[in-house]
Amino acid sequence: MKNERYNGHSTHVDAISSEILNTVPDAVVSIGADQRIVLFNNAAESLFGYSRDEVIGQSLDILIPSAIRHQHKKHVHDFHTAQEPPRYKHSRGGIFGLAKDGRTFPVEASISTIDVDGRVIITAVLRDISERYQTEIMLRKLSAAVEQSSEAVMITRPDGTIEYVNRAFSTITGYSFEEALGCKPSLLKSLAQPSEVYSELWQTITAGEVWEGVLTDQRKDGSFYPARTSISPVLDDDGVITHFVSFQQDMTEKNAMEKRFLQAQKMEALGTFVGGISHDFNNLLSGMLGQAYLCRKMADGDRKLLERLELIESLGRQGSEMIKQLLTFVRKEDVETETVSLSSFIKEINKFIRTAILEDIEFNCTLGEDEMMVKVNPNQFYQVIMNLITNAVHAVSAVEQPEISLDLRLVTVDAIQSGRYEGVKAGQYAQLSVSDNGYGVDENLAPKILVHRGLAGNRV
The missing domain is CATH 1.10.287 (Helix Hairpins)
Known part of the structure; x- marks a missing residue:
């Protein structure tokens, strides 16, 4: 009588267990040592598109994409033959299922083993994570797009603490990710705009609105750059600001x-x-x-x-x-150029130089003994010399004993000296200078002088 009651109770428990398996929302699939399916619940039928009768006794391969069957079969074998098989294994990513209609989909699996009358049964609880998988792919794409963007991207907490900057931020500002992390955006602040601009910016974004404008920010090396800036608040489902995102374009x-x-x-x-x-x-x-x-x-x-x-x-x-x-x-x-001898050229135009210099100005012209041949446009070169002479005449206008000197000599520029001037290589050059004993250029005007290097680079 006791055994009959026990068997009846066991049958009742099996029925309850079967009912539970068929009502859980996740797919449950069990296989034996030969990797053939022994259990397939209702959720598994919905997930894979097979009926229970179609898969019971079939190889697990019918549920695995062909590209990963060999690798998956090895994993199952290793899991099954382990001396102490783990009772539970949780896996995300890299596991895909194959539906009856040929569709593949990513799954999240919870795997366990049980011993039934000396037989090891492997049971996998599977959940379709297609939506989550696609979301993760989109997030990875978005992350790559942000990281590779040519615009500087900065993400901060509501209090302004920097949590993330992309590569372009480091390229534009000079601050590395590690240097910017944990700082405030004020590390870029310059005095090029009044504080009212920053106050208006902060009021706008903390009110949940987007601020757009052009700021003159300061790089790590102290230089300034104009930046078209857009700062947007990030809101959660309750409308609470969780972060601020800033986009900057170096203008x-x-x-x-x-x-x-x-x-x-x-x-x-x-x-x-x-x-x-x-x-x-x-x-x-x-x-x-x-x-x-x-x-x-x-x-x-x-x-x-x-x-x-x-x-x-x-x-x-x-x-x-x-x-x-x-x-x-x-x-x-x-511009047409020709090769001329500088000494001969200056001797030829000397009479014109004399006409530009007043009689009370002492003029000295020193020409080196070296023959210096350069390629120039004669008319433009003449104008350059006359402009220098005219400037010197103006400079000595208030001097009691005015003097102007024109000096032509051959000079050698070494590698160290050439590094100081853009476009000038080491070698020999003709140096033409016009000097005077005037009062020179006002210190306030000196930085505004433009140097035209139209004749630079004419090596002898």
């Missing part, structure tokens, strides 16, 4: 391009203007040169008058060449 190159574009527009307008007046100006010069020629015919052997008329003609031709140079500059045309 340095963009601003430089805009300046170059505006400069190009100005030069185009200047070219139109110069082109319009050059014809009329050349007509005036032609008239002057024609009159000078007629006067020279009427000079009747007056040597001094002839010299002055020749000088007028020469200056007129120089004026015509200057118009051509200006047109070349504004039209970006190629």
Whole structure:
């Protein structure tokens, strides 16, 4: 009687267990040592698309994608033959199921072993994590996109403490991830904008709104950069701010391009203007040169008058060449160059230099003995020298005993010296200098002087 009651109780328990297995939301699949399916609950039927009768006694392979069957079979064998098989194993990622319709899907598995009458049964509780898996893929893509973005990205807590910065942030600001982590965004703050800007920014984002604008921030090395900035609050389901996300675009190159574009527009307008007046100006010069020629015919052997008329003609031709140079500059045309001897060239234009220097100014011209051949545009080079002389004349205008010196010499630039100047290589160079004993350039104006290196790099 006792055994009958026990057997009846056991049958009742088995029925309850079977009912429980068929009501749990997760798929339950059990296999024996031969890796054939011995248990397949209702949730497993829904997950894989097979009925219980279709899979009982079948190899587990029908539920495993072909690409990972061999590896999976080895894992199951190792798990089954372990001297002390673990009672429980939890696995996420890397496990995929194969449905009857050929669809594959990621699963999360909880695996356990039990001994039934000397037989080891492996049971896996499976959960479809397709939605979570896709979310994780999207998060990885988003993370990669943020990390590889050309814009600086910064994520902070509600109190402003930095939790994350991407590579572009480090590239733009000079601060590494480790240096920025735990700091406040104020490490980029500069005095280029008033404090009211930051107050308005903080009020906007703490109110749950997006702030956009251009800030001038400061890099780690102390330099400044303009940054188009957008800061957005991140809200949870209850509308509470959990983080702030900042996107910054370094505007340095963009601003430089805009300046170059505006400069190009100005030069185009200047070219139109110069082109319009050059014809009329050349007509005036032609008239002057024609009159000078007629006067020279009427000079009747007056040597001094002839010299002055020749000088007028020469200056007129120089004026015509200057118009051509200006047109070349504004039209970006190629400049024709030729190889000249600097000593001979300066000797040739010396009489024009003398006319630009007042009689009470002492002028000294020292030309080196070395023959220095350089490739220049003669007209432009002449204008450079005359500009230097004219500047020197203005500089000594208030000096009691004014002096101007022109010095030409051969110099050697070594590797150390060449490193100080962009585009200058080690070698021999012709050095032309114009000096005076004037009062020099005002200290406030010195930083504003522009150095045009049009002749730099002409090696002897």
